[in-house]
Amino acid sequence: MRPKKVRKLLAEALKAHRVARVWRDLDDSGFTDGFIIELTSDWVVMHVLDDGVYLDSLLMMRVRDISTVIDGHHGYIDRALRGLGQSVAEFACPEDATVRDLVVASADLHPLSAFALGDEGEEQLMVGRLVKAGKNRVWHHFLRPDGTWAADVDRWRYEQISSIQIGGRYLEALAQFGDPYPGDGPVAAPELGR
Known part of the structure; x- marks a missing residue:
């Protein structure tokens, strides 16, 4: 098409x-x-x-x-x-929203950040905590599928991101039953680069 x-x-x-x-x-x-x-x-x-x-x-x-x-x-x-008793969600963003704008908006709506990296015809879902949204890259602390946190923070270029997920049963289960975040509590807004 x-x-x-x-x-x-x-x-x-x-x-x-x-x-x-x-x-x-x-x-x-x-x-x-x-x-x-x-x-x-x-x-x-x-x-x-x-x-x-x-x-x-x-x-x-x-x-x-x-x-x-x-x-x-x-x-x-x-x-x-x-x-x-279900209703369709509302989500508004400007016509010229950038990937960075969408990553930050999604982190504001759910404690776990989830985006997929497009690579050679496949996507790799990265679930975790948004640490920083820079000008060209996002810093992300990865949460493994078994609910444990990776030791290091990874960074990705915005152009690598092919999709972004907010909420849903999978993310809710990881947020509720995964290990507590190893940092000093929730990430403060200034670290998100806003």
Whole structure:
């Protein structure tokens, strides 16, 4: 699908408040379903539907990585969300939001920072604590899948980040049951480089 068509279909899903199914070039696992809740010049924000009708994490993806978008909505989803008492999240960001802006915004909304690094057609999810958001790089303290903290802080260039995740069952479980953060408590706002 051409990039112009992808953008058009994302904008239509946002306006109509309908579920979109998207495929990304970097994602070998198939498609992602969810409500498009924000669209900037470079990024799209989706409230992900898991197991068909359960709203889970917010997922920010680079628009350039999306290869296909189709309408994935039907009345069952609306009825199930109403019946389960779930509502689609709101997330606003400026049209010209940078990757840095989105990384900082996500860290403000959840104690764990999660972003994926695109590498040779695959993504590697990095979950942890945002330590610093510099001009060109993000410093991140990695939390392993077994809930233990890495010894050192890593840094990544913003252009390496292909998606950003906020919340969801996986991050909630790590935040609640993983080891306590080894630092001196929560990271103070000035360290985030704002």
